[in-house]
Amino acid sequence: MISPDSGRDIVARHFQDIFRTAATVFSRAPGRVEVLGNHTDYNEGVVLSAAIDREVWIAAGKSSSSECRAASTQFPEPVTVKEILPQKGTNAWINYPVGVYKVLKDRGFPVQPFTMAIHSTVPLGAGVSSSAALEVGTALALCSLYDIKIDPTELAKICQKAENSFVGMNCGLLDQFSSMFGKAGRLLFIDFRSLDHEAIPMAGSDITLAITLSGVAHALVAGEYNSRRHECFEAAKFFAVKDSTVKTLRDISMQQLLAAKSELNPQFFKRAMHVVGEDERVFSGMQLLKKGSIKEFGQLLYQSHESSMHNFENSCKELDILVDIAKSIDGVYGSRLTGGGFGGATLTMMRSDARENFEKVIKREYRKQTGRDTTVHFAKIADGASIIA
Ligand code: ADP
Ligand code: MG
Numbered sequence: 001m002i003s004p005d006s007g008r009d010i011v012a013r014h015f016q017d018i019f020r021t022a023a024t025v026f027s028r029a030p031g032r033v034e035v036l037g038n039h040t041d042y043n044e045g046v047v048l049s050a051a052i053d054r055e056v057w058i059a060a061g062k063s064s065s066s067e068c069r070a071a072s073t074q075f076p077e078p079v080t081v082k083e084i085l086p087q088k089g090t091n092a093w094i095n096y097p098v099g100v101y102k103v104l105k106d107r108g109f110p111v112q113p114f115t116m117a118i119h120s121t122v123p124l125g126a127g128v129s130s131s132a133a134l135e136v137g138t139a140l141a142l143c144s145l146y147d148i149k150i151d152p153t154e155l156a157k158i159c160q161k162a163e164n165s166f167v168g169m170n171c172g173l174l175d176q177f178s179s180m181f182g183k184a185g186r187l188l189f190i191d192f193r194s195l196d197h198e199a200i201p202m203a204g205s206d207i208t209l210a211i212t213l214s215g216v217a218h219a220l221v222a223g224e225y226n227s228r229r230h231e232c233f234e235a236a237k238f239f240a241v242k243d244s245t246v247k248t249l250r251d252i253s254m255q256q257l258l259a260a261k262s263e264l265n266p267q268f269f270k271r272a273m274h275v276v277g278e279d280e281r282v283f284s285g286m287q288l289l290k291k292g293s294i295k296e297f298g299q300l301l302y303q304s305h306e307s308s309m310h311n312f313e314n315s316c317k318e319l320d321i322l323v324d325i326a327k328s329i330d331g332v333y334g335s336r337l338t339g340g341g342f343g344g345a346t347l348t349m350m351r352s353d354a355r356e357n358f359e360k361v362i363k364r365e366y367r368k369q370t371g372r373d374t375t376v377h378f379a380k381i382a383d384g385a386s387i388i389a
Helices: 004-019 089-106 130-145 152-167 174-181 221-242 254-259 266-291 294-312 317-327 352-370
Strands: 025-036 046-062 068-072 079-081 114-120 186-191 197-201 207-217 332-338 343-351 375-379 386-388
Touching: 004 025, 004 046, 004 068, 004 114, 025 130, 025 174, 025 207, 025 266, 025 294, 025 332, 025 343, 046 130, 046 174, 046 207, 046 266, 046 375, 068 089, 079 089, 089 114, 089 130, 089 152, 114 130, 130 152, 130 174, 130 386, 152 174, 174 186, 174 197, 186 266, 197 266, 207 317, 207 352, 221 266, 254 266, 266 294, 294 317, 294 332, 294 343, 317 332, 317 343, 317 352, 343 352, 352 375
Parallel strands: 068 114
Antiparallel strands: 025 046, 025 386, 046 114, 046 186, 068 079, 186 197, 207 343, 207 375, 332 343
């Protein structure tokens, strides 16, 4: 694990190297892992998530010109943006910080052009939301730089808006919210209707989370994501026509859904089964965690994955294989795909003393069954984003 000081030091040096001056403000924002509650956020449902000890570090200063400039240790060239328009190709990574800047500006906050260095230990495109970490870290840094006070819930929404409207990814609020509000050693329960949240202690301190990368990046992720979203809204619409109080799938119980099976388009029915089922699993999961019933909690992770396979159809062969291998390993409580799906990563919850064997077995078996290599990131549950002195 990178200690807080070393991340700050690296980004401070990078800023100095590129901009030949010292940064004024520093922030950090963690990646996140969705533990339970898949594709529930945009359906105003509930989720259990965790901020993890992989983080983006930001060093920022005011720009002396009308241009925004950013440099990332992950990309070879600094990028300069004169007009605030989305960049394409190799420079597209700057859309995340510039998007946050633009949304703040559009909302009337007194932000001005910035210079920024970025360093990160969040793996990119691996399903642990390096993008939200970058947005949230940027938002905190810009607010500190220009002395802007915004409630953190509002700020998370501003980051989401940046990703939706400037980057063009129609994500829900889960990623930004988890990066903002995570609490070390606890799972974050979030209700996406009220935006209430609660940090739930994990009974038993010997639990380790593993994020296992399938190495599969589905080319159509954004398209698939948007079509699932649409199908969920269509399923909710079916109920809303009969009852105007229904706004989203959050308003539908499992009983109502099952009763409507013969009338509802079968595709929409399956999507709704997943979302409504996930909400139920999150509520029961929260009770189980509070009682310290980790084994039963782990079963909910397997059920969630089954539902992804058959109802939401956002799994793939490689993710299924990872979950199957995990299930066979001693000390594993549960495993499921995490994040959008269609490739990406699985989340596995295990006894800490199972780590070594888990890594050895999953690497060997995954290679044997798929011909691919996997990377395992063991994560501690970390605190949400902050400004660093
Ligand atoms: P995920 O959020 O699951 O990691 P995304 O595709 O949503 O995957 O976001 C990854 C993108 O975010 C990268 O391709 C890059 O454009 C941007 N990004 C994330 N971390 C950094 C970083 N440290 N420096 C520059 N850009 C970054
Ligand atoms: Mg992302």
